[in-house]
Every structure is written in C-alpha cells, then in structure tokens.
Amino acid sequence: MISLNREFLQRTGIVAMLITGLSLTISGCQNGGSDEILIGHYGSLTGSQATFGISTDNGIKMAIEELNAAGGINGRKVKLVTYDDKGEAREASTAVTRLVTKDGVVAVIGEVASGLSLAAAPICQEGGVPMISPSSTNPKVTKVGDMIFRVCFIDPFQGKVCAKFAREHESLKASKAAIVTDQGSPYSVGLEEEFEKSFVAFGGTVVSKQTYQAGDQDYSAQLTSIRAAEPDVIFVPGYYTEVASMILQARKLGMTQPFVGADGWDSAKLGEIAGDAINGCFYSNHYSQEDPSPKIQDFIAKYKAKHNETPDALAALGHDSAMILFDAMKKAGTLEGAAIAAELAKTKDFDGITGKISIDAERNAVKSAVMLEMKNGVPKYVATIQPGE
Template sequence: MHRSLSLLLTSLALVMTGCEKKSPPAPATPVTGGSAGAQATPPAASGALVVGVLGSLTGGEATYGISARNGIELAIQEANTAGGVKGRKLETRVYDSQGKPEEAAQAATRLITQDKVALILGDTGSSASLAVAEKAQAAGVPMITPSGTNPAVTQKGDSIFRVCFIDPFQGSVMAKFAREHLKFDTIAVLRDNKSAYSIGLADTFVGRFSELGGKIVADESYAKGDTDFRAQLTAIKKAKPQAIYIPGYYSDVGIIARQVRELGVTVPLLGGDGWGSDKLFELGGSAVEGSYFSNHYSPDNPDARTQKFIADYKAAYGSVPDAIAALGYDAARVAVEAMKRAQDTSGAALREAIASTKDFPGVTGTLSLDANRNPVKPAVILKVGDGKTEFVTTVAP
C-alpha cells in the first residue's frame, strides 16, 4: 500500500481496515492531483511497470475492495518473484474508491494522468466500475474489473475487460436453480434500485424464472443506505412466496434477513455473489442460514491450483480468501500474462494481448474472453450454513 501526502484526497487507500490480518509491505510513493481532462501518456520504457488498483477499501462494501486488493497484491508479488515482466518489476498504486462512482472516477484520472499506469485493475462494484471504464476507455488504458458484473461495464469500449461472469448469466443460473433444483413455483424479489448490480441481477432473474414457468408474486425495492425494510417485507409476506430473491450486497442482506425473520417469514433467501463475505454471517446471524447464492468459486474445490492459492493467501493474510480475493488474483494474473505476451506495454498492445486470453487456468475456473471481453466460465451455487457456506453444485455456461 502506498502512503500519501497529508493534503491528498481522502479517496486514496491510506490504511488497512480492521478485518485484515496481514499485508505485505510496499514502497511508499507520493501522489499528486491531476487534471480530469488530461489524456494518458505511455508508461516509461524502463523502471517499474505501474499497475493501478481501485476498490472500496472503506465504507459499506470495504470487504470487497480489501479482498480484491489482497488477491491482486499476492499475484503481483508472485510475478515479481518470478522475474517480473520483460525484465521489469511490477509496482501497484492502490486507491480507495469508497464504493462511490465519483470517487472511483477521480481516482482513475489520477492513475492515468499522474501515475502513468500501464493498466487498471478495478473497481470492485459495478457502479464504480462503470465510472472507471469511462475514464480508462477515453485514455486508451486497459482496465480489468475483478468483480463488476453489470453487462454495461465492458460495453464502455474495447479497452474494458472483466474476469467475473456477468449478471445475466448469474441471474439466469439462480432462476434455473430455484425452479428446477429447489422446485419453487412462486418467488418475491427485493432489489436495490440505486445499484446497477442489483437491478441487473433482478431483471434477469425475473425474466428467466418466468420463462421457466415460475411466477414473481412481488417485486419490491429499496435504496442503498436504507436500514428499515419492514414495509417492503410486509408486502412480500402478504404475497406468500416460496423464496425471496435479494440480489444485493452483504451489508444490506444481513439486515434484511434479520427483519425477514422478525416478521415470521421462514422461506429461503436467494442471492448473488454480492453475498460473498464473512461479514454476511456477522450481520445476518442465523437469519441467513438455509439460504442460497451464486458465486465465482468455492474454497472446497479440490483443484490443485485453487488449493495452492488458498494456502498462499492464508500465509500472507491469515484468512481463507473469499471469491472477490480469488477474482482479484485472477484479474492480476490475466494482466501479467498479457503483459508478457504483448509486443510492448502501450495501451494498444496490452489491450490486444488481454483480448486474446484463452483457456486461462484461473482459481475461479478456466476462462476465455469472448468477443465482448467477458469471460466464458462456470458459476457455483453455495448454501449458507452455520457461519460457513456449503458447495451445492456447479453450473457451466
């Protein structure tokens, strides 16, 4: 993590948060402000190759940014230990977007205009990733989001990539699982109407579940930051669904789950990869038990490369990596391998090399990037138990 001058904007990643255990040191690099309208200049041909890292290191979605950053740093360290790229070491600039699109956009501008990064890894959320994508595409700087699943992210242009599956696939996976595996006929939806991520999953889930013969008996909404969901949940209770689909982030889902149970509703809750955090158990407690969500990987996967990653991550940070950490690791490794294959480190050369990624052996599954710069890869369904998740099944594209 790079320390900053005292007058720098608060969106820099200044400190580790309390949920971290260990983090390897990195050299401090002063950063100064830049002009939002400036264009990128090519990275220097010698010295360290600088990689920008963006994520929500503070705020309600901090666990995502911290996990992604840790996974990225682990991959970068491995690359440097193996000799770097083209004889040059890799160096990161890590900024805190706070999960806010405006902060993410400002940080992306600094990475591009001041830090002269070769590429950007981030952001972690869809709304923030959309803001970063606009800046990166305009400057011709490749961007790989580890976990921004909204389809519109990569639609920003040919410099924008991702290593996570997109919302239509994820929403479709859970709809199919609910209808065919759990045999549900009626489901209610509770979505965050301020989140591109939540809206994307909800829309796809509703469409696919209906196509499969199911019925959506209620479709309620809330806004990020809300703490009282009882009015919406009361309406859902009256509709008597067999399950409730809540495609939000763990920070909301834990609270919602408790209020669901307080109202006497005992049906399972369903969700997406936004649930994937240990904080879900802290916030939701027993209220989330017996629920299901789609995710990118499972620590129970016996695959040798996955288990090696888990062991290395635990040695570095003292905890089992979540899916976002695994996605951050895969995003960085895809970037490193592309930099090695690229003719040079210009934006155009790196963009071409990333786009040609095929059959990449990631810890979240073997992936190939399609013509729209989205990965073709499997998803997993996890069941929430007592303080842990249980692997249920894998769903291939």
C-alpha cells in the first residue's frame, strides 16, 4: 500500500511538473515582447456571422499597421491578440476572460453582435479593462458600466431611421408592415421594438409579427402567415445568413414585397446567397462604400489592395474603434484602464472613416446613418439620415 502510494505521488508529481512547465511556456509565448502593448479582439471568425469578425479584425489590423509604422504609442508598438468566439455567447465570455485575466490586454475591441457584446462586457467592466464595441447597436451594451464604449449609433435611432424610410421613401411609401424577429438576439428584439414604435408613430400599422431562431432553415410558416396579412413592406432586423435564406424562400412563395433591414445585413455574403432575390431591398448602415470623401476612398483602396475585396461597414468600424483607442491611449500617457476610459469618454469630433465620432455621456457615438439598396447583389447608396431628423 505504501509503495503504491509513493508511486502514485511520484506520478502526480511528474504530471504536475509537466503541467506547470507547459503553462509557463504558453503564457511566456502569449505575453510577447515586453515593450509591446497588447490589445485584445474577440469576434466571430467562423460560424454564421463569420464575415462580421473577419472584416472587423482586418480593419483593426490595418489601424495597428498604420500606427506601428508611424512609431506606435509613445514609442511602443501595439500587438493584437484575436480570439474566435464562433458567434456564440458562451465562447465570447471565455475568449474575453482569457484576454483580460491571462493575456493581460490593455483594452478589448469587440463584438459586432449585441448579444455577444452583452455577454462579454461585464468581464471587461469587472476587470477594469476598457472595451470598445465597433458595431453593437443595442442600447444595453454600454449601460453595463463606465468601461464600455461604442463607436456606432444605437438602435432607437436606427429603428427610427428604418421606420421613417419605409414610410416615406418614394419607392416604398408603406402603410402596412410585417416584422420578422430573431427572438434569441437582443439586437433583433431591440430593433423590432424601436421600429414598431416609430412606424406606428409615423402613421403606419404593423399587420404581422413573426419570429425565428438563429440557425433556422425553414421560414415558410412565418412567410405564409405574412403573405396572408398582405403587408407593403417586411422588416427583418436579423443577421445576413438567415435574412438571405428568408428572402429566397419568400420569393419562391411568390411574395414580391421589398424587405427592409438594418446593419446586421451588411456582408458580401448577403448578395452571394440571395442573388437576384434581394434586388430592391433596403438596409440601414454605418457608411456607404460609394461615399466620395477622400478619407473613405483612401481606406477602401488600401483595404482592397490588401484583402482583394471592398470593405464593409464592419471593417471601417473596426478601424475606427482601434484609432479612437490609440488616440485615448496616447492622451492618457499610461496604460491604466481607468485613465484610458476617461480619455475615451472625452472623445469629440474624432475624424473617423465612418464620420465624425463624438462619445456622449452614455458612452455611445452620435452619428448619421445611411440607407442602401441592394442592386445586382451589391449595396448602392440611397440616402443619409442625420441624428436630429
């Protein structure tokens, strides 16, 4: 018995040593050179929202390259650590916990989807690490705490923009709307509420409300119900994979109504999957690729040269959130979370790709939105709507 125990102890000892050694090597690798500043990014690099994370990551990396080429932050270079959250809330929490506690990043950028930002924001808030969401529009995200920021507009504005557009734009002039919501997504549910409120306030009626779940493949039951309610327009605040399948199925059912959506549609995949079925549908977005402003065209040219595709709004917002963060880090002169957050909160009229960015008291950006129309699989600029309107 004693000899067995000794053997057991020896074995456990060896295993423990191996594990410690291994974890030391791993953490040694991740901390990088001591003079580099680590920034974290969590995003969906795979899964049904994969283009969101990939575009954002490309945008952030471009900003970092520009910064490092120009000398970094007070002489120190910045390095990005990116983790894939696969578009799942559970994975997002794990990724951010790892960024905050293990990698010890100075700040975190992410997520695109509001549901995932909401899952990870409390971890950054508690860890005292500033988090900037490039494109989560649900108002609740920044309400998590004073460490959480965003560089995009929020859904009460976006919902109103879509409702006003559906009601007043000459090719729509809709009085009856149907809404299809992803019931598991805070982004979708929040936008649905704002849209309905505004659409009714502008004198329209909502004739049918349907729901689906992320990953659903069949929408015929919802669409048949909607078809029976005879709306003029169908509002779908969802993400591109599901939206594209839904529109394809609607067209097969002989429904010709235009669909209207929001920034969750913004992906090159939308046109690829839906093809001609999506022509004549509209969505609100953060910027238009056709904007002639030299800053935007310069960004598009650089991005195209590197990735061989036109950057969507998520790439531009990824770039902007990194730039705003660097600006705040330079001004703070320290890498302390609270100091950086204080500088981020003071951001005013920052000249970003997606427009002038000012952070308000609620840590949201106040910006204009654009409406785009899908034509031959690509989004074309239709209108710009200012925050005051």
